[in-house]
Amino acid sequence: xxxxxxxxxxxxxxxxxxxxxxxxxxxxxxxxxxxxxxxxxxxxxxxxxxxxxxxxxxxxxxxxxxxxxxxxxxxxxxxxxxxxxxxxxxxxxxxxxxxxxxxxxxxxxxxxxxxxxxxxxxxxxxxxxxxxxxxxxxxxxxxxxxxxx
Numbered sequence: 001x002x003x004x005x006x007x008x009x010x011x012x013x014x015x016x017x018x019x020x021x022x023x024x025x026x027x028x029x030x031x032x033x034x035x036x037x038x039x040x041x042x043x044x045x046x047x048x049x050x051x052x053x054x055x056x057x058x059x060x061x062x063x064x065x066x067x068x069x070x071x072x073x074x075x076x077x078x079x080x081x082x083x084x085x086x087x088x089x090x091x092x093x094x095x096x097x098x099x100x101x102x103x104x105x106x107x108x109x110x111x112x113x114x115x116x117x118x119x120x121x122x123x124x125x126x127x128x129x130x131x132x133x134x135x136x137x138x139x140x141x142x143x144x145x146x147x148x149x
Contacts, residue, residue, distance in 0.1 A: 026068070026075045034070060034104050039140040042118075042129050046146040049123035050093055054101065055086040059117040059130055065109035067116065070102040070138075079106050082116055093122075095145040103131050103139040123148060 058065065062083055069077035071091050080087055093099055105114040113134040118141065120127040125148050131139035 026078055030068060030075070030078075030104075031073075034068075034102070034138065037104070037136055037138050039102055039138040040133070041140050041142065042131050043127070044142040044144065045120065045122060045125075045127060046144050047093060047122035047125065047148055048145065052091050052093055052143060053121045054089045054091065055119040055121075056080075056082060056089070056103075057086050057117045057119070058082040058084055059115035061111060063109035063111040064107070065114040065116070066106040067114060067133075068104040068106055070100075070104060072099055082114075086119070093143055093145060099143040101141045101143070103133050105133050105135055105138075108134060 054069075056067070056069070056077075065082045066079050067077070067082055068075055068079055069089065071089075076089055076091065077087065091099070091101070103114075103116060103118070108114060113132050116131045116139075118129045118131050120129065120141070122143070129141065131141075133139040
């Protein structure tokens with residue numbers, strides 16, 4: 001009797017490794033300039049979501065405003081020119097601390113001050129905030145974990 005054939009193992013599919021998002025590297029002058037500006041609170045949002053999504057648009061005429069977005073003092077978007085097409089940023093929210101998003105004006109565009117429509121999706125809630133900021137003041141949005149308003 002001939003030996004039994006060896007079972008054929010299915011070919012393993014190897015998924016390519018996706019590279020991690022590169023860290024945003026910014027000039028130390030930018031971090032220093034942010035700290036030298038005051039921050040105006042736009043809104044505090046309570047959420048039970050584990051992440052939020054920000055959609056950043058120009059709030060009117062497209063006038064070459066550029067913005068750097070800080071999340072807990074880390075740059076998540078650097079020198080981005082705001083347009084009528086949303087720039088989407090997803091950020092984690094943890095239960096044990098407050099989180100802060102700050103919009104920092106890199107310039108004033110052609111029509112000062114910088115303005116942006118920031119749409120926030122946090123869980124099932126949606127917020128539309130109008131942020132105005134300039135070369136002396138940042139726009140600040142605070143997120144706290146808790147019962148949604």
